[in-house]
Amino acid sequence: MDVMKEITRRAKIIDGQVMSYLQGGDDKKLMMAVRHYPVAGGKRLRPMMAKVIAQAVGDAEDKAVPFACALEIIHNFTLVHDDVMDNDSMRRGRPAVHVLFDMPTAIIAGDALFARAFEIITDSEVPPEHINRLVKITAHTVWLIAEGQQDDMDFENMPVESVSIDDYLAMIYKKTAVLFECAAEGGALIGGGTEEQITRMKDYARLMGMGFQVWDDILALTGDEKTLGKPVGNDIRNGKRTLIVLHALSAMDKADPKRAKLLKTLGNEKASPQEIGEAIQILHDCGSIDHARKTAADYAARAKDQLECLPPSVERAFLSGVIDFAVGRKV
Amino acid sequence: MDVMKEITRRAKIIDGQVMSYLQGGDDKKLMMAVRHYPVAGGKRLRPMMAKVIAQAVGDAEDKAVPFACALEIIHNFTLVHDDVMDNDSMRRGRPAVHVLFDMPTAIIAGDALFARAFEIITDSEVPPEHINRLVKITAHTVWLIAEGQQDDMDFENMPVESVSIDDYLAMIYKKTAVLFECAAEGGALIGGGTEEQITRMKDYARLMGMGFQVWDDILALTGDEKTLGKPVGNDIRNGKRTLIVLHALSAMDKADPKRAKLLKTLGNEKASPQEIGEAIQILHDCGSIDHARKTAADYAARAKDQLECLPPSVERAFLSGVIDFAVGRKV
Numbered sequence: 001m002d003v004m005k006e007i008t009r010r011a012k013i014i015d016g017q018v019m020s021y022l023q024g025g026d027d028k029k030l031m032m033a034v035r036h037y038p039v040a041g042g043k044r045l046r047p048m049m050a051k052v053i054a055q056a057v058g059d060a061e062d063k064a065v066p067f068a069c070a071l072e073i074i075h076n077f078t079l080v081h082d083d084v085m086d087n088d089s090m091r092r093g094r095p096a097v098h099v100l101f102d103m104p105t106a107i108i109a110g111d112a113l114f115a116r117a118f119e120i121i122t123d124s125e126v127p128p129e130h131i132n133r134l135v136k137i138t139a140h141t142v143w144l145i146a147e148g149q150q151d152d153m154d155f156e157n158m159p160v161e162s163v164s165i166d167d168y169l170a171m172i173y174k175k176t177a178v179l180f181e182c183a184a185e186g187g188a189l190i191g192g193g194t195e196e197q198i199t200r201m202k203d204y205a206r207l208m209g210m211g212f213q214v215w216d217d218i219l220a221l222t223g224d225e226k227t228l229g230k231p232v233g234n235d236i237r238n239g240k241r242t243l244i245v246l247h248a249l250s251a252m253d254k255a256d257p258k259r260a261k262l263l264k265t266l267g268n269e270k271a272s273p274q275e276i277g278e279a280i281q282i283l284h285d286c287g288s289i290d291h292a293r294k295t296a297a298d299y300a301a302r303a304k305d306q307l308e309c310l311p312p313s314v315e316r317a318f319l320s321g322v323i324d325f326a327v328g329r330k331v
Numbered sequence: 332m333d334v335m336k337e338i339t340r341r342a343k344i345i346d347g348q349v350m351s352y353l354q355g356g357d358d359k360k361l362m363m364a365v366r367h368y369p370v371a372g373g374k375r376l377r378p379m380m381a382k383v384i385a386q387a388v389g390d391a392e393d394k395a396v397p398f399a400c401a402l403e404i405i406h407n408f409t410l411v412h413d414d415v416m417d418n419d420s421m422r423r424g425r426p427a428v429h430v431l432f433d434m435p436t437a438i439i440a441g442d443a444l445f446a447r448a449f450e451i452i453t454d455s456e457v458p459p460e461h462i463n464r465l466v467k468i469t470a471h472t473v474w475l476i477a478e479g480q481q482d483d484m485d486f487e488n489m490p491v492e493s494v495s496i497d498d499y500l501a502m503i504y505k506k507t508a509v510l511f512e513c514a515a516e517g518g519a520l521i522g523g524g525t526e527e528q529i530t531r532m533k534d535y536a537r538l539m540g541m542g543f544q545v546w547d548d549i550l551a552l553t554g555d556e557k558t559l560g561k562p563v564g565n566d567i568r569n570g571k572r573t574l575i576v577l578h579a580l581s582a583m584d585k586a587d588p589k590r591a592k593l594l595k596t597l598g599n600e601k602a603s604p605q606e607i608g609e610a611i612q613i614l615h616d617c618g619s620i621d622h623a624r625k626t627a628a629d630y631a632a633r634a635k636d637q638l639e640c641l642p643p644s645v646e647r648a649f650l651s652g653v654i655d656f657a658v659g660r661k662v
Contacts, residue, residue, distance in 0.1 A: 025474075026501075030481040081442060085435035104416035104484055107438060108477045111412060111445070115473035118449055122467040128459035135466050136453040142446035143356075146439045150361045153435055170357075 003321030033109035050187035056315035058191030070117040077113035141182040148174025177209030204306035211299030212326040233276035239267025248288040300327040334652030364440035381518035387646035389522030401448040408444035472513040479505025508540030535637035542630030543657040548573040564607035570598025579619040631658040
């Protein structure tokens with residue numbers, strides 16, 4: 001199976017499904033702001049996971065469409081608000097909502113997307129007690145995402161020694177993996193899966209999501225600037241406490257001059273490309289990038305193990321392929 | 332019945348119920364931000380309405396507690412985000428969330444409150460299909476509140492002639508009345524009311540909410556500065572297109588110099604107390620404040636009519652008293 005091709009094919013179908021839920025509305029300006037990110041596409045991995053798992057577990061891909069679209073809309077709501085908070089001016093090659101309109105409109109558009117997502121979930125053609133569970137897990141997921149975003153911001157202002165690798169892993173679980181986990185749990189539930197299958201699918205998605213985020217951190221240091229669409233090493237300039245940085249700081253002797261050099265560049269927004277290059281070299285030298293690669297590969301392998309609870313099918317093969325894409329992609 | 336005393340008594344009970352849903356959470360800073368407005372009290376009219384209507388319709392006040400608290404939490408989430416958008420630095424005599432913490436934390440705290448509200452609704456001890464309807468009407472309500480907030484902001488930047496009284500009424504319906512309507516619909520549903528009762532209770536709450544907001548606009552021009560806690564006439568300085576202003580502009584001849592004078596002060600943030608006083612006098616002179624009083628009283632009378640579908644009870648008497656409070660209060 002050509003996973004990339006299959007992801008693209010499935011993403012196109014989801015594009016139309018998501019946009020069908022973002023029609024109408026009395027306020028034209030608000031609707032434009034609401035549709036601005038969703039219409040610009042994206043990998044659609046979260047809704048894809050919900051749909052494919054519902055299919056793999058119980059031939060219920062169609063029933064999963066409202067829930068799947070709701071999660072993509074929630075993902076977009078978090079992006080709109082994140083861009084306001086981080087003051088990021090571009091997203092998917094287009095101006096951010098708060099730049100194209102203004103900050104208040106971006107806040108409202110995010111809130112409106114969030115509200116619409118819950119309305120959509122209640123349209124799912126599944127038993128009402130399943131709808132309740134979908135609402136409950138989704139609401140709790142958004143709460144955790146909020147905690148993760150808060151942690152991520154707070155970490156940047158904390159002394160680097162006071163953030164542990166466990167803190168980092170807990171943060172990326174909330175910021176990234178939990179929404180994948182929610183997609184998998186909901187998809188398996190809609191598919192009528194057993195509690196055992198639901199748990200396995202959650203584990204699959206959480207492990208995949210953790211690997212996805214660690215890989216993201218690696219890409220941001222080693223990727224190609226053109227493919228990434230942002231400067232390599234921005235995470236270092238922004239002082240992000242990634243697994244790579246935290247590993248390096250704990251691996252190096254406190255007296256090591258390289259450690260002082262790394263700390264000097266970390267969070268220095270005006271660091272030159274040369275300083276960034278040297279910092280990345282230090283991370284290479286102390287094995288921290290290799291360590292992150294190993295960690296991501298380990299998550300990927302454990303994610304794959306969970307798929308054994310599913311009967312062999314084209315969907316199961318695809319879910320396996322998605323892991324290879326998530327941990328190993330260039331974009 | 333001493334309505335004010337009964338509101339205060341009921342509000343105290345709701346205070347504790349709301350806060351019981353805002354415990355826990357891994358991130359201490361986020362929890363402080365999340366609890367900052369809810370802990371500061373408020374009239375709690377929305378949860379009160381849900382509980383009292385559930386009781387009046389079907390002796391189900393206790394079952395309405397989660398839904399009622401969820402609505403109060405949603406009300407607080409909109410306040411947190413509104414204060415960011417309007418850059419208001421104070422709320423209930425305390426610094427706004429974005430002032431006490433920072434803007435990103437306020438955005439996240441609002442999102443977290445919103446998420447928690449939906450999680451709470453799913454804990455309601457009512458049939459699952461009723462929970463679905465509660466989620467659906469609440470989600471749709473938040474969508475309409477977002478539209479109303481967007482309209483309110485957009486109106487301030489539009490030529491005053493292009494905003495009609497109907498536009499204004501549609502805006503306050505969304506910004507204010509719709510959350511009361513949602514409280515009443517949910518309360519009546521939880522109480523096991525007939526569709527006829529649910530519709531009447533919605534109408535009661537909508538009419539009460541409209542009267543509440545029109546009365547709010549009157550208070551902001553005629554109230555006592557100390558009781559209000561904000562300068563009289565701020566709405567004129569901010570260029571708010573209230574019913575009173577829109578009525579005055581349509582009542583006066585275009586050539587009337589008083590009309591030009593009013594337009595000059597409207598939206599002039601640096602207007603002196605004397606200029607504000609003169610603008611208010613113009614609004615008095617052309618009967619616009621009396622017209623608004625009549626409109627509010629008309630909403631109140633129509634709201635009372637709806638209560639006839641309920642059997643006589645202490646709750647029905649209280650719901651009637653709430654109207655007199657909402658339209659006629661000094662605070």
